[in-house]
Amino acid sequence: MAELKSSGGSLRGRNQSRNVSLxxxxxxxxxxxxxxxxITFFxxxxxxxxxxxxxxAMPVNPESEPNTRVPEDRTMTIYIGKENKLHWLVGNSAKPLESSSNDGFQRNTIRNTLRAKNIEAIKRTGDSSKGLIVIIKPSDKSNYKNLVDLLDELNISQxxxxxxxxxxxxxxEIMKKARVY
Known part of the structure; x- marks a missing residue:
């Protein structure tokens, strides 16, 4: 509440022209x-x-499902190395169908590669549910941030x-040859 304090006494006998400040x-x-x-409400x-x-998705035990063979042209292996470097290959690691090294996490580099390879795999199989299968192999020299970034790129690439x-x-040895280890 607002209150107004007035000065004590009456105004009689004083100069009437003087302003009284309240x-x-x-x-x-x-x-x-x-x-x-x-604050409590909010x-x-x-x-x-x-x-x-x-x-x-974690891999299943091979003894429980022995017939889980996947065509090599649908499989992509990504090695995560030191200093934010990647090495990927399509197919068998001994005889890859295609590979690239020193790809890092630059803007859209791995994302464009993943999308292109996924589209190729879907076109070959003719089934949208049978796209690319990615195997991620982080090394002891890689960091956790790179793994999370790669998982995000896989999620974005669908x-x-x-x-x-x-x-x-x-x-x-494959990583040392590619100079990512």
């Missing part, structure tokens, strides 16, 4: 109460951001089948 005083208690009510009605998890596997002894 000092206003505003009581802030109701505004503080309202502020706390609003805190209770706000929804916090929920963590979003991306589904991750590749549904991908696996994260450990390196086998022959993979380090």
């Amino acid at each position: 000092s206003p005083r505003v009581d802030m208690t109701p505004m503080v109460d309202l502020m706390f009510l609003l 805190m209770l009605t706000t929804t916090l951001s929920k963590p979003v998890a991306m589904p991750l 590749i549904k089948s991908y696996y994260i596997v450990d390196l086998v002894p022959g993979d380090t």
Whole structure:
């Protein structure tokens, strides 16, 4: 509430031409109460951001499903190496059908490659559910950020089948030849 304080005494007997100044005083208690009510209301009605998890497909046990052979032209292996470098190959690692090295995470480099290879695989099979299968092999010199970035690129490229596997002894030689290890 607003209050006006007046100076004490009456104005009789004094000079009537003199202005009397009244000092206003505003009581802030109701505004503080309202502020706390609003803060409490918004805190209770706000929804916090929920963590979003991306589904991750892990390989099945070969003994449980022995007939899981995939054509080599649908398989792409991506090696994650040091200093944000990638090496990918299509087909068997001993005799690749196609390969490239020192591809990094530059703007749209790996994304364009993934999209093109996925479109090629879908055209060859004639079935949109049988696209590219990506095998990701991070090395001990790679960092976690690169793996997450690559998973994001796979998600953007709409590749549904991908696996994260450990390196086998022959993979380090392939990475050393490509100068990514």
